[in-house]
Amino acid sequence: MTDDTSRPDEPAGDPPLSVYDVRAHDRTLAPRIAAAVERVIASGWFVLGSEGERFEAAWAEWLGGGEVVGVGSGTDALRLALTAGGVGPGDGVLTVPNTAVPTASAISAAGAEPHFVDVDPATGLIAIEKVEAALRPNTRAILPVHLHGRAAPMEPLVEIARRRGLLLVEDAAQAHGALTGGRPAGTWGDFGCFSFYPSKNLGAYGDGGAIWTSSPEAAAALRRLRNYGQSDRYVHDSIGLNSRLDEIQAAILGVKLPHLRAWNRRRAELARRYRALLRSLPLALPAEAPEGAHVFHLFAVRVSDREAVRARLSARGIATQVHYPIPIHLQRAYRHLGGRPGDFPAAEAWCAETLSLPFSPALAEADLARVAGALAEALAETQAGTPAETQAEAPADPRGDARRETRSRTRNRTRSGAPGGVHPGTETPAGRAEHPAPGRGDGLAPETEAS
Numbered sequence: 001m002t003d004d005t006s007r008p009d010e011p012a013g014d015p016p017l018s019v020y021d022v023r024a025h026d027r028t029l030a031p032r033i034a035a036a037v038e039r040v041i042a043s044g045w046f047v048l049g050s051e052g053e054r055f056e057a058a059w060a061e062w063l064g065g066g067e068v069v070g071v072g073s074g075t076d077a078l079r080l081a082l083t084a085g086g087v088g089p090g091d092g093v094l095t096v097p098n099t100a101v102p103t104a105s106a107i108s109a110a111g112a113e114p115h116f117v118d119v120d121p122a123t124g125l126i127a128i129e130k131v132e133a134a135l136r137p138n139t140r141a142i143l144p145v146h147l148h149g150r151a152a153p154m155e156p157l158v159e160i161a162r163r164r165g166l167l168l169v170e171d172a173a174q175a176h177g178a179l180t181g182g183r184p185a186g187t188w189g190d191f192g193c194f195s196f197y198p199s200k201n202l203g204a205y206g207d208g209g210a211i212w213t214s215s216p217e218a219a220a221a222l223r224r225l226r227n228y229g230q231s232d233r234y235v236h237d238s239i240g241l242n243s244r245l246d247e248i249q250a251a252i253l254g255v256k257l258p259h260l261r262a263w264n265r266r267r268a269e270l271a272r273r274y275r276a277l278l279r280s281l282p283l284a285l286p287a288e289a290p291e292g293a294h295v296f297h298l299f300a301v302r303v304s305d306r307e308a309v310r311a312r313l314s315a316r317g318i319a320t321q322v323h324y325p326i327p328i329h330l331q332r333a334y335r336h337l338g339g340r341p342g343d344f345p346a347a348e349a350w351c352a353e354t355l356s357l358p359f360s361p362a363l364a365e366a367d368l369a370r371v372a373g374a375l376a377e378a379l380a381e382t383q384a385g386t387p388a389e390t391q392a393e394a395p396a397d398p399r400g401d402a403r404r405e406t407r408s409r410t411r412n413r414t415r416s417g418a419p420g421g422v423h424p425g426t427e428t429p430a431g432r433a434e435h436p437a438p439g440r441g442d443g444l445a446p447e448t449e450a451s
């Protein structure tokens with residue numbers, strides 16, 4: 001299924017800008033990727049071979065050591081990590097409601113139940129101070145999400161997990177290379193789970209995922225679990241899955257990996273540029289993060305009248321996406337858990353206001369300026385206000401009086417509670433209840449968007 005909402009209308013003039021164009025991103029690597037694919041085809045070995053082993057070793061080294069097990073997707077990485085960690089039926093796993101649905105699907109697929117804890121209103125990451133109160137008698141694991149590419153605060157989570165005897169599984173699907181406490185996201189817990197979906201910071205040309213662990217025994221268990229629970233040829237000691245990172249994807253990832261650091265640096269540079277361009281507008285920018293802590297898988301701002309702003313951007317040929325519009329406790333699939341609007345106000349406000357702008361290392365500064373200009377116009381037309389909870393200090397306006405005027409009007413409206421503001425507990429926008437799996441197309445159209 002294609003997410004048509006991410007496709008901008010076709011304006012006269014500038015070509016449409018998609019949220020993430022996979023083709024533009026690694027165009028220069030095309031000949032080397034084609035050669036790598038050819039090599040695999042010529043070898044006649046497609047599953048569990050030397051390409052996969054080489055990539056697993058390279059990814060482990062890139063992460064600073066430990067073991068890596070390649071699997072079929074990020075969702076499977078989470079599911080298998082939970083299973084290998086002993087989580088199953090009757091267990092609860094604590095995570096955040098404003099993540100991608102697969103975080104919760106993986107918990108369910110492992111036979112457990114997601115429990116939720118609210119997030120820090122500024123960062124959208126797990127609210128450390130709320131974690132202990134959210135633990136239940138059957139909570140067996142904590143599953144923080146490094147959302148949008150920003151590393152969650154892992155040191156305090158490790159401390160809580162150790163003290164409480166809980167498994168710690170990191171969802172690092174969006175955070176390849178994000179650092180916290182000098183260590184990469186995904187290498188703090190018992191398991192770190194990565195997705196290589198095409199639009200990720202490190203993306204394959206299809207599905208793929210990997211699990212990091214420091215434990216050779218856990219890695220061996222994962223290797224069995226991903227391969228029908230097989231311990232020796234046709235000998236099965238546990239019930240497993242078929243979830244392997246195939247040789248073609250591993251070979252492609254092997255070509256791309258040496259470029260990941262440069263791509264992440266470019267993302268950080270473009271994020272700084274966006275900040276400078278957008279700082280005077282009536283919206284909330286991503287919270288400032290220490291150097292290296294955010295690898296900007298997405299550049300998401302927060303606006304109060306999001307759908308109106310999106311429509312106006314689309315009319316100007318600029319696609320946007322929402323990661324993610326419906327908090328998981330309010331998804332129909334999880335209705336049986338009894339979640340209600342207002343249960344997790346910060347996560348709900350986040351889902352109601354977050355707006356992902358076009359962003360990829362392949363964008364030029366002129367693209368960013370075009371988005372910023374269109375956003376300024378869209379905000380002026382809708383008179384959307386900076387979300388009240390996230391209002392940043394207002395720095396000097398480099399973009400002129402008209403925009404300063406807009407900001408002061410909209411701030412006043414927000415303060416006086418005039419329409420246009422989105423408040424915690426507000427139902428998610430109408431018409432998006434049937435939104436498909438986040439950001440997904442069923443094929444890999446050029447407009448394949450960030451997920």
Ligand SMILES: Cc1ncc(COP(=O)(O)O)c(C=O)c1O
Pocket residue numbers: 073074075076099100102103145171173174194195196197207208209438451
């Ligand atoms: C936060 C998060 N967790 C898990 C996943 C699942 O990864 P995959 O799509 O590779 O199964 C994704 C990707 O969509 C994600 O963004």
